Amino acid sequence: MKKSEKTKKKIIESAIKLISQYGYAATTTAQIAKEAGIxxxxxxxxxxxxxxxxREVINIALIQIINFVALSPLKENIKKSKDLKASEFLRTIINERLELLDKNFDLLKIILIEIQYNDSLKKEVTKVMVPKFCKTKGLVEKILMRKTDISKSMAKGITRLVIGTLLTFLYQKYILGLEMSNEEVKEEIENVLNVIKKSIEEE
Amino acid sequence: MKKSEKTKKKIIESAIKLISQYGYAATTTAQIAKEAGIxxxxxxxxxxxxxxxxREVINIALIQIINFVALSPLKENIKKSKDLKASEFLRTIINERLELLDKNFDLLKIILIEIQYNDSLKKEVTKVMVPKFCKTKGLVEKILMRKTDISKSMAKGITRLVIGTLLTFLYQKYILGLEMSNEEVKEEIENVLNVIKKSIEEE
Amino acid sequence: MKKSEKTKKKIIESAIKLISQYGYAATTTAQIAKEAGIxxxxxxxxxxxxxxxxREVINIALIQIINFVALSPLKENIKKSKDLKASEFLRTIINERLELLDKNFDLLKIILIEIQYNDSLKKEVTKVMVPKFCKTKGLVEKILMRKTDISKSMAKGITRLVIGTLLTFLYQKYILGLEMSNEEVKEEIENVLNVIKKSIEEE
Amino acid sequence: MKKSEKTKKKIIESAIKLISQYGYAATTTAQIAKEAGIxxxxxxxxxxxxxxxxREVINIALIQIINFVALSPLKENIKKSKDLKASEFLRTIINERLELLDKNFDLLKIILIEIQYNDSLKKEVTKVMVPKFCKTKGLVEKILMRKTDISKSMAKGITRLVIGTLLTFLYQKYILGLEMSNEEVKEEIENVLNVIKKSIEEE
DNA sequence: GATGAATGAGGGTTCATTCAT
DNA sequence: TATGAATGAACCCTCATTCAT
Structure with missing residues (x-):
């Protein structure tokens, strides 16, 4: 990598770190420069x-999140999950999504918060994210329907419940800062999956 | 009301409006004063x-949210819901909660965002909100178990799904700014409730 | 005393206390009002x-200082000191002056400092104080000459030395804040008086 | 000198000028900046x-005053004064000290006034100045005793009188703003020295 | 006569940004 | 290219002062 590219990368990393910690408005360019060593x-x-x-930070965040959080690994899942039961498929999805959220939370936090205060940013972000998101959502629904014989609306309901579950964990851990042990997380996921399993008469 | 009380109220209202719109760091005292007409x-x-x-804004927000969002109306629900089926009870809860979130979103948004950047605030808020929240959650679980013959862990799963559903709507509408028609919202809620109904063999 | 006079007195006292402690520029009217209970x-x-x-504070300070520090008690001294030796007369003067400075230092401090920053004040103060001061000085010189057979210029020298001695103590204690025990002060005064005694061949 | 050093020097000079003229509290940073042309x-x-x-201004003042006012030139005096009579030695000291006070009065004024209002500053200043001052005082006393056959306590008395004399001139000229002609100053000094000469039986 | 309530003007301080080197 | 040096504009906050009650 060229030196100038390295510097640029360093700046962006510093910005991500500080903006996710203090917010965009409260982060100064002086802080970012110092953190980047320039x-x-x-x-x-x-x-x-x-x-x-x-905007650059947000762009990078979008690319990162779309590629890694939303889609790519899902494709892997689908291949691997050919022989999985629906509930096992959902468990895999939930766990992987949680792991990805974990790794990318700084970026996600910046996106979710800063679009609140910047309309053009919000438009940009939603224009890119929402379709990707819906596509993924549709994919999950389709797979669910293939694996069971539930109706379209049931599949939609279940997918929404899975998303809600992910969001709830996100909130608890990152927004409210409530730490849960792995055990607790697992248990909660099983509770949720049990409900879904019942609803699709899997057992 | 005394003049000074009026002025104080006006300041707080202006602060809520502007901070929820621009964020605390980006809102200037000059803006707040101008908005309040002082x-x-x-x-x-x-x-x-x-x-x-x-802090005063956050305090007010906490009181408002705890009293009106979390508990009070729930009690009403419980009385009124004696003869409701579980799914109908949940539908009522979801709808009322959504309505309350609607009315108090400015305050909720301020709390959820600002605690990210202020540790002492975060501690204060979580110390107050989390127990109240858990209590409410426990109440819903108990009622669910009374109305059906599901296990404790199923009740927990369902409650969590309800919370997740509320969060998802919250996100879609307020964070991402995706407007949905009432029809769409209703349909989505029904989808979710259908899943739950199936799982508790209500029909 | 009428209530309004009492209030006025209270304000002035508060002002003296605070201005001598923090200086005029750094003392706020809010502080003074609070201290005065109004x-x-x-x-x-x-x-x-x-x-x-x-200006009112300075006026009062001037009156107080001129009446009590500079002149009045001196007259007492002169009567009482008819039969004192010159050195004993000077010792009395020094001790009394030191005591008076002690009691009025707040006021003196305000005058000495604030005239630095306010030319019209300085003119006013010097116009009033200097003549009084010179008169007192002349008086002391005359008495010295009466009690000894030294020349006018010697008397002037001695008086100036006495003033210098007082000033030195003033500085040490109030400006630099160097506390001295009564013993030390006495010893130092005696040292000074010994020099003067020698010079007038008193012993 | 580097540009940044120049700027810093300009700021400090402006601060000294303005603070000595108006006092710290009444001097605004805007004034200082304007005076410094930045x-x-x-x-x-x-x-x-x-x-x-x-504090930087005070530090500089302390260094300046200690080096130039208190000690350095005194050493020169001592060498030069080997063959001087005691009174001539004192005259030299007084005159040089007066000249040095003249050149450094702005700094001295700032120190003497501002330590009144800032306890930590006062401690710092007294901790540094007082020992230096006492050392110088002791030196003068020793020289006096070498040049004459007076007692320790007489030497102390004379030194104190010299200090008092300096202080008196300081006050008259700088605090009260009473201008004296060189003639008058000389005469007054001679008066004082005459008293001292008499006391040490120099003539 | 006293005060609660309000404020214009200005204070110290920070910020994103520029530019000569 | 990278930076030392500088700054206008704006920020949070305080002050002496006013005025209706």
Whole structure:
């Protein structure tokens, strides 16, 4: 990697770290430059203003999240999951999604919070994320229907419940900061899966 | 109401409006004062600094949310719901909760975002909210078990699914800004309830 | 004393206390009002502005200092000192002056410092104090010459040395905050008086 | 000298000028910046806050005063004064000290006034100045005893009188603003020296 | 006569941004 | 290219002062 690319990467990493910690408005360009080990003047050579840096961060976040959180691994799942029961398929999805959220939470946090305060950002983000998200959602629904003989609306309901479950864990851990042991998380997931299993008469 | 009380109320209302719109760090005391129709000097007569104003807002938000969102109306529900089927009870809960979230979203948004950036605030908020929340959750579980003959862990799973569903709607509408028609919301809720109904063999 | 006079007195006392402690510029009208147990609005009913209050304080300080520090007790001394030796006369003067400085230091401090920053004040103060001071000085010189047979210029030298001695103690104690025990002070005074005694061949 | 050093020096000089003229509390950072020909923002790049700037000024003042006022030139005096009579030695000291006070009065004034209002500053200053001062005082006493055959306590008395004399001139000229002609000053010094000469039977 | 309530003007301080080197 | 140096604009906050009650 060229030196200038390295510097740019360093700036973005620093920005991600600090913005996710303090929020965009409360993070200063001085802090970011210091964290990146460069001068403020240099920072502005790479990004014409603070807003541009934010957008770059958001872009990277979007790419990261879309590629890694939403889609790619799902494809793997689908192949691997050919012989799985529906509930096992969902368990795999939930667990993997949780793991991915874990690894990318800084980025996700920045996106979710900063789009609140920046309408053009919000439009951009939703324009990109929502279709990807819906596509993934549709895929899960289709697989569910293939694995069971439930109706479309049931499949939609279950998918929504899975999303809700993921969101709930996200909130508990990252927003409220409530730590749960792996055991507890597992138990809660099983509770949820039990409900779903019952509903699809899997057992 | 005394004049000074009116002024204080006006300041707090303005703060809530602007902070929920722009975030605490990006909201200036000048903006708040202007919105409240007073001078900045007056604002600082009422609140010794910006941080104190935020805490007052958070306090009010906590009281509001705890009293109105979490508990009170639930009690009403329980009385009224004596003869309701489990699924009908859950539908009522979901709808009322959604309505309450709707009415109090500004405050909720401020709490959820600002505790990210202020540890002492986070501790304060979680110390107050989490127990109340768990209590409510436990209540719902108990009622569910009374109305059906499901196990404790099933009840827990269902309750969690309900919470997840609420969170998902919250996210879609307020965080992502995806407007849904009432029809769509109703349909989605029915999908979810159908899954749950199946799981408790209600029909 | 009428209530309004009492209030005025209370304000001035509070002002003296606070201004001598923090300086005029750093003392706020809010502090003074609080210390006096009244509202700021009331303070401005008694003194049209902060500067006016300072001038009143200075006036009072001048009167107090001139009457009590500079002249009055000196007259007592002179009567009482008819039969004292010159050195004993000087010792009495030094001791009494030190005591008076002790009791009035707050006021003196305000005068000495604040005239630095306010030319019209300085003119006023010097116009009043300097003549009084010179008169007292002349008086001491005359008495010295009466009690000994030294020349005018010697008398002037001795008086100046006495003033210098007082100033030195003033500085040590109040400006530099160096506490000395009574013993030490006495010893130092005796050292000084010994020099003077030698010079007038008193022994 | 580097540009940044120049700027820093300019700021400090401006601060000294203005603080000695108006006092610390009444001097604004805007004034200092303007006097230094820079923006306020630049001032705060060099000194993290107003208080820090004051301390730097005080530090410089302490160094200046200790090196140039208290000690260094005294050593020169001592060498040069080997063959001087005691009174001539004292005259030299007084005159040189007066000259040095003259050149450094701004700094001295700031120290003497501002330590009144800042306890930690007072401690710092007295901790540094007092020992140096006492050392110098002791030196003068020793020289006096070498040049004459007076007792220790006489030497102490004379030294104290010299200090008092300096203080008196300091007060008259700088605090009260009473200008004296060189003639008058000389005469007054001679008066004082005459008293001392008599006391040590120099003539 | 006293005060609760309000504020314009200004204070110290920080910020994103620029530019000469 | 990278940065040392600088800054206008804005921020949070305080102050002496006013005025209706």
């Amino acid at each position: 001068s403020e003047a240099t920072l502005f050579k790479y990004f014409k203003d603070k807003e541009t840096l934010l | 001078s900045e000097a007056t604002l600082f007569k009422y609140f010794k600094d910006k941080e104190t104003l935020l | 509202s700021e609005a009331t303070l401005f009913k008694y003194f049209k502005d902060k500067e006016t209050l300072l | 923006s306020e923002a630049t001032l705060f790049k060099y000194f993290k806050d107003k208080e820090t700037l004051l």
